[in-house]
Amino acid sequence: MFDTVLIANRGEIALRVMRACRELGLRCVAVYSEADREAPHVAYADAAYLLGPAPSAESYLSIPRIIEVAQQAGAGAIHPGYGFLAENADFARAVAAAGMVFIGPPPEAMERMGGKTAARREATDAGVPLVPGTLEPLESLDEIRRLGDAYGYPIAIKAVGGGGGRGLRVVRTPDEIADAFASARREAEVAFKNGALYVEKYLTNPRHIEIQILADTHGNAVAIGERDCSVQRRHQKLIEECPSPALTPQIRAEMGTAAVRLATSVNYVGAGTLEFLFEDGHYYFLEMNTRIQVEHTVTEMVFGVDLVKAQIRIAQGEKLWLRQEDLVPRAHAVECRINAEDPLANFRPALGTVGEYREPSGLGVRVDSGIRANYAIPQFYDSLLSKLITWGADRNEAIARMRRALADYQIGGVITTIPFHQAAMAHPIFISGDVSVNFIGQHPELIETTRSFAPPAPEPGTSETPTEPRNLTVEVNGKRFGVRLFGDLPAGAAPAAAAAKSSRRGPERRGSSQMAVKVDGVVSPIQGRVAAVRATPGQEVTAGQVLFIIEAMKMENEITAPHAGKLGEVLAQEGTTVESGAVLATFQH
Ligand code: MV4
Secondary structure (H helix, E strand, O other), rough: OOOEEOOOHHHHHHHHHHHHHOOOOOOEEEEEEEEHOHHHHHHHHOOOEEEEEOHHHHHHOOOOHHHHHHHHHOOOOOOOOOOOOOOHHHHHHHHHOOEEEEOOOOHHHHHHHHHHHHHHHHHOOOOOOOEEEEEEEOOOOOHHHHHHHHHOEEEEEOOOEEEEEEEEEEEEOOHHHHHHHHHHHHHHHHHHHOOEEEEEEEEOOOOOEEEEEEEEOOOOOOEEEEEEEEEOOOOOEEEEOOOOOOOOOOHHHHHHHHHHHHHHHOOOOOEEEEEEEEEEEEEEEEEEEEOOOOOHHHHHHHHHHHOOHHHHHHHHHOOOOOHHOOOOOEEEEEEEHHHHHEEHHOOOOOOEEEEEEOOOOOOOOOOOOOOOEEEEEEOOOEEEEEEEEEEOOHHHHHHHHHHHHHHHEEEOOOOOHHHHHHHHHHHHHHOOOOOOOOOOOOOOOHHHHHHHHHOOOOOOOOOOOOOOOEEEEEEEOOEEEEEEEOOOOHHHHHHHHHHHHHHHOOOOOOOOOOOOOOEEEOOOOOOEEEEOOOOOOOEEOOOOOOEEEEOOOOOOEEEEOOOOOOEEEEEOOOOOOOOOOEEEEOOOO
């Protein structure tokens, strides 16, 4: 039916999809931007085509350019991966119109589950439980006040176009409604070009549990267990596992049945995920993700199903070969997202070039990586470098293996989330399995433990010439010696010196430049656009008071006063762009 697949994506997921294609005997065509010429997914493909400049809009998001390249390459199908165009119904239509197969759901099903309120109406019709809330967008603040009285506080104001927590505001008292509504609307308009908002009762301590489904083109569908993705920070998942420590076989079966019913009711085809909140033994449908997800890997390890291959086989018209009664979890898997982010600086994106690179291996370890040794990480895309997945006979074995694998994973030159994961895997609450979506926020000691796992930062001013002794291995007449080197090697010995420099040493950034100057002021932790200024010169502020809103990556970030005091100057102006580390306001003394 098709023998060549174009993978309209980059990074680890492009590689993941290409591996599945290879195993099915299909040719793989990669696409890349000008920033990705050296990227591993390009090297792995059977053929690769340049899309355009680095910004996604001109490369990985350019529908006409991708279609053009696919036809040039003789592709019969396109796999979108996740992100970029994966949930874009117009793209799915354009692929079909050009005579190719879109490896994903029909555009109509995507659209029926695309809007939040639309999805809530579909769930209601299919008899799937929802958090109490509205099925239609809201306009008036009075209406929200009435709903707040009806449900009880807190309530959530959410964006109809929503996703990833954008446009989500929690309202704890009626007098917070006006500000929350305005802020949610601004964020939703920027992020989704759709300012429509609706309201739900807010659950204060839920788990995030999602059901994986597969549906074929013949009306058959199965649920393949759940994933527990409760450990996340600011709506970015960090750790996922399968099965959830919180579900009984009965609830699992019930949620699976509900998920299949809802997917079938919208004529869904392919792999999909239905997200639920889970609290006090009850589950509530949130939204559907009409794509393969980052964390699909843990389901694969526990159920022995290759979900990406399944997507392709379903797109080829194959009838579902899995029987629901066989789909029982018989192992436990955990995934840690290895991001180029500094967990000790609010997880801000870290830049750099990977130097030394060594992946863990051995029984029960899987690494789905988008990087390699000596790889400069482009700044244009998301910060996910690789996914480390471990599994075992039970949860404790999977976690112990994860601790071992994290310690074995060496990524030189870039700050990553590995030390955070080491801290999480040692945390008694995580080990007990009793976590909610608030886990990271409620346990600041996690960050302290992260510090103890982080490689030591180099002394300021020593970034290029290490002065501390280095451990080297030398071979003399066929015998290996470990030596401790004080000072530098002669220039002729450059390769060894370079390797030593990157090994086990902290990346160059922490404690450098902008952090070295101490200013008493309000500092922006991120680069972004100043969306709102709530500070005036000379104002008395309290610690934690919201003074600025910085919009970055289409998210609004509240910048708060680091301590109480009287403001001096207010330097940031609404509508301007500020750098990470910029002083937004100063304190008077
Ligand atoms: C909620 C909620 C509690 N009650 N809705 C956040 C992102 C968006 N997809 C849905 N989110 C939430 N919606 C109600 N009615 C709590 C969250 C939530 C959350 C959900 C999933 C994973 C992590 C989360 C972290 C904070 C809040």
